[in-house]
Amino acid sequence: MATTNLSYYDKATIPNANSYRFGIVVSEWNDDITENLFLGAQKALLENGAVKEHIIRWNVPGSFELIYGCKKMIETQKVDAIIAIGNVIQGETKHFDFVCDGVTQGIKDLNIKYDIPVIFCVLTDNTKQQSIDRSGGKHGNKGIESAIAAIKMAALREF
Numbered sequence: 001m002a003t004t005n006l007s008y009y010d011k012a013t014i015p016n017a018n019s020y021r022f023g024i025v026v027s028e029w030n031d032d033i034t035e036n037l038f039l040g041a042q043k044a045l046l047e048n049g050a051v052k053e054h055i056i057r058w059n060v061p062g063s064f065e066l067i068y069g070c071k072k073m074i075e076t077q078k079v080d081a082i083i084a085i086g087n088v089i090q091g092e093t094k095h096f097d098f099v100c101d102g103v104t105q106g107i108k109d110l111n112i113k114y115d116i117p118v119i120f121c122v123l124t125d126n127t128k129q130q131s132i133d134r135s136g137g138k139h140g141n142k143g144i145e146s147a148i149a150a151i152k153m154a155a156l157r158e159f
């Protein structure tokens with residue numbers, strides 16, 4: 001099993017986030033999962049010094065729209081890092097593959113085109129149970145992992 005605990009981190013190694021502004025773009029598809037991912041990310045940001053008023057949340061319809069939502073946030077808001085939150089679950093068809101690949105490539109492209117780190121907090125799971133396990137269940141919360149990545153990348157961006 002490749003999964004580590006997504007919630008674990010050594011707080012002593014995390015930069016203080018009090019001077020950073022964060023964007024969080026949240027997909028409404030599977031919102032029971034994405035809301036838990038958001039809450040995990042928000043909690044981890046606040047626990048590491050982020051100011052609640054400096055966390056900007058936007059919602060988009062589905063994970064594919066995370067690309068445009070993050071692009072628009074970069075172009076219109078002053079943020080130091082963005083967390084893109086989504087949950088794609090395999091259905092009957094190949095649509096899962098196209099959504100996952102599209103979002104992955106789109107977020108990668110944003111990281112290349114702009115100087116704002118966009119963190120990939122998109123669960124791409126075979127089953128709903130896998131999503132539950134990774135959004136506050138037995139494997140932790142990917143929202144926490146993504147928030148820590150966002151803080152670290154905001155700090156790296158200052159070099």
Ligand SMILES: Nc1c(NC[C@H](O)[C@H](O)[C@H](O)CO)[nH]c(=O)[nH]c1=O
Pocket residue numbers: 027029030061062063064065086087088089090099
């Ligand atoms: N099946 C899932 C989707 N599908 C919707 C797409 O993300 C997109 O909103 C639609 O194709 C219109 O452009 N989205 C998820 O986030 N999760 C899914 O499981």
Ligand SMILES: CC(=O)[C@@H](O)COP(=O)(O)O
Pocket residue numbers: 088089090091092093094095096097099
């Ligand atoms: C990832 C999806 O879009 C998928 O959940 C849609 O389900 P289906 O492949 O059965 O149409």
